[in-house]
Amino acid sequence: MALTVDEKSLKHGVLALVLTLVEVIQEALERQALRRMEGGDLTEEELERLGDALLELDEALEEIKEDHGITTSVADLHRGLDEVVDDVVDKLVNPARWAEEAGR
Amino acid sequence: MTQPRPPMKPTRDPRVTLDDLVEVLLNKGAVLHLDLIVAVADIPLIGVSLRAAIAGMETMLEYGMLRQWDESTRAWAERSAGRRELELRAGETLVTRMSGGHLLEEGVYTGWRPGGVHLTDQRLVVLRRDPREVLFEAGVRDLRTVQLETETTVGGEQRTRLRVATLDGRTALLSAADPHGLHDALSSLNPALTALPPAPQGAPPGGLEGHLWYQEPRRGGPLWRGGKGRLGPTGLVWKSPLDARPGLVLVPEEILGARVEPGRSPGGDGQLVVVETASHGEVTLAAEEPRRWAAALDATAAPEGTAGTAHPPGTPGAVV
Numbered sequence: 001m002a003l004t005v006d007e008k009s010l011k012h013g014v015l016a017l018v019l020t021l022v023e024v025i026q027e028a029l030e031r032q033a034l035r036r037m038e039g040g041d042l043t044e045e046e047l048e049r050l051g052d053a054l055l056e057l058d059e060a061l062e063e064i065k066e067d068h069g070i071t072t073s074v075a076d077l078h079r080g081l082d083e084v085v086d087d088v089v090d091k092l093v094n095p096a097r098w099a100e101e102a103g104r
Numbered sequence: 105m106t107q108p109r110p111p112m113k114p115t116r117d118p119r120v121t122l123d124d125l126v127e128v129l130l131n132k133g134a135v136l137h138l139d140l141i142v143a144v145a146d147i148p149l150i151g152v153s154l155r156a157a158i159a160g161m162e163t164m165l166e167y168g169m170l171r172q173w174d175e176s177t178r179a180w181a182e183r184s185a186g187r188r189e190l191e192l193r194a195g196e197t198l199v200t201r202m203s204g205g206h207l208l209e210e211g212v213y214t215g216w217r218p219g220g221v222h223l224t225d226q227r228l229v230v231l232r233r234d235p236r237e238v239l240f241e242a243g244v245r246d247l248r249t250v251q252l253e254t255e256t257t258v259g260g261e262q263r264t265r266l267r268v269a270t271l272d273g274r275t276a277l278l279s280a281a282d283p284h285g286l287h288d289a290l291s292s293l294n295p296a297l298t299a300l301p302p303a304p305q306g307a308p309p310g311g312l313e314g315h316l317w318y319q320e321p322r323r324g325g326p327l328w329r330g331g332k333g334r335l336g337p338t339g340l341v342w343k344s345p346l347d348a349r350p351g352l353v354l355v356p357e358e359i360l361g362a363r364v365e366p367g368r369s370p371g372g373d374g375q376l377v378v379v380e381t382a383s384h385g386e387v388t389l390a391a392e393e394p395r396r397w398a399a400a401l402d403a404t405a406a407p408e409g410t411a412g413t414a415h416p417p418g419t420p421g422a423v424v
Contacts, residue, residue, distance in 0.1 A: 027123040032130055032160040039162050046178065056203055059281065060218055067263075082121040089120045 016073040019065060023078060026061065030054055133159025133167070190222045190231050199223045200289050204280035206230045206239040207265075211350045212334055212343045221280050223289055228268070230278060240278065246270050250290050250297045252283060275338075311336040312400045317370045317390035318342045318352055328370045328390070335400055340379075342389075358382050362401035364394050377401070 033050055036042060042050070065071045091097050138154035157169065164170050192198065204221035207214060219232035219239050228247065230240040251267045266278040266286060280286045290297055316333030319326045331344035331351065340359065342352040360380040367376040369390040377389040377398045391397045 024122055024126060028126045028130060031123075031127045032162065035131070035160055035162045039165075041165075043182075045182075049181075059203055078122075082119070082123075085122045085125050086120045089125070 012068070012070055012073065015068060016070045016077055019061065019070065019074050020077045020081065022061065023074065024081070026054075026057060029057075130158070130160040131163060133157065133163045189233075190220075190224075190229055192224060193226065196224045196226050199225060199293065200286065202281040202286065204230065204278060204286075207277040207279075208239075209338070212332060212341055216279065221278060221286065223286065223293075225293060228290070240276050242268065242270050242274075242276075244290075244293055246272065247290075247294070247297055250287060252287055253277070312397060315392060316342055316397070318344075319388040319390075320351060326388070330370070333389070333391070333397075335397070335404065339404070340401065352387065354379070354381060354387070356404050358384075359401060359405045361405045362398045364398045369394075 033054060037047060037050070062071075065074055134157065136154065136156040138152065138156075140152040140154075141148045142150040142152075157164075159167075159169075161170070161174065165174060190198075200223045202221050203218070205216045205218040208217055217232065217239050219230045219237075222229045222231060224244075226244055228240075228242050228244060229238060231237075232239055248269045248271050249267075250269075253265045253267045255263050255265050263279070264283045266280060266283050267275065268278060269275045278286075312333075312335040314333065315330065317328050317330050318333075320329050329344050329351070331342055331347075333340065333342045335341075337356070339353065339355040341350045341354075343350040358381050360382055362377060362379045365376045365378050366374055367388075368374070369376050373394070375390075375394040377391055377394045379387045379389065379401055381387055389397065
């Protein structure tokens with residue numbers, strides 16, 4: 001369950017890792033923005049500004065990934081992180097898995 | 105009769121992603137209270153009292169935390185929102201606006217700075233909103249040419265950029281979400297701007313960059329110094345990593361020609377690159393690939409007869 005960061009070079013690997021983390025933060029921001037929008041607290045103008053800013057952030061990230069040719073490695077790394085989280089959560093919710101693992 | 109279905113089993117959502125985990129954490133919120141005393145020989149010496157909470161703003165507000173800060177931030181943003189956009193002059197109308205950027209070239213430093221590209225009927229402006237800064241501005245009437253250019257990025261992908269040249273001799277490279285749209289909008293404002301055909305696709309950049317030795321003339325005699333050289337459409341720039349600013353700048357008009365000569369080179373291959381310049385005599389360089397540098401420098405040299413005429417006034421020929 002190791003995360004393979006290594007691409008052809010360390011620079012690419014580190015950049016991909018940083019971008020993956022930024023993507024996670026961006027996703028969190030987007031979901032919280034959705035909650036605030038549904039909260040009905042924001043004015044029309046604020047909604048528009050928030051939407052624009054998030055869209056711009058999304059475009060900028062896509063551009064950086066494409067510029068450095070790491071779109072696929074970021075997607076792979078993101079999936080890898082998701083798998084780690086899935087595994088941990090799975091073990092937390094189902095203590096039976098521990099026994100399974102120990103028995104193997 | 106249909107086949108009896110197998111009994112249903114409870115299942116957990118098969119996939120949990122990191123994004124889901126973060127969302128749950130932020131939606132619920134987490135509070136940390138920590139009291140800690142570091143003691144030596146039962147005498148408390150250092151105390152830590154930590155109160156931390158993390159949650160989505162909506163959850164924070166539900167619990168009545170940070171409410172005032174939220175309100176004051178939004179009120180401030182509302183007051184200043186008008187200032188962030190491009191201020192139009194009287195009688196000026198916005199033609200198009202898109203996200204993009206401007207390539208900052210200062211000496212050997214180059215870097216893209218993102219911002220919004222605004223085209224009005226009078227000006228072309230690249231504006232960064234936060235922190236507010238005008239990255240590039242030129243009047244539509246001050247523009248000389250606008251050309252689409254294809255560039256290969258570090259990742260090996262082709263990107264279309266906009267090369268803008270102004271009447272006072274400045275050039276800038278802009279990126280835009282829709283470069284063709286911007287190009288078309290500019291040409292409808294002033295068809296003369298875009299009369300030149302786009303630069304050929306996939307053309308070799310013609311630039312050269314790499315380690316380069318420069319024989320710096322000094323009072324006590326010439327001194328070889330190692331550094332980084334970059335040859336591009338704007339000329340040759342050499343900078344030592346120890347210096348704050350480039351030690352040698354040669355604009356294309358300054359370069360008359362270049363050749364390879366035998367001599368004592370720090371590269372150890374006994375070959376020197378000698379560049380003839382218009383106003384500073386001969387400049388001696390050494391490189392790992394002397395022939396390539398000499399050929400590229402020679403290709404940069406201005407054709408006979410035009411040397412010096414296109415030289416914009418006030419531009420230093422060489423800074424030593």
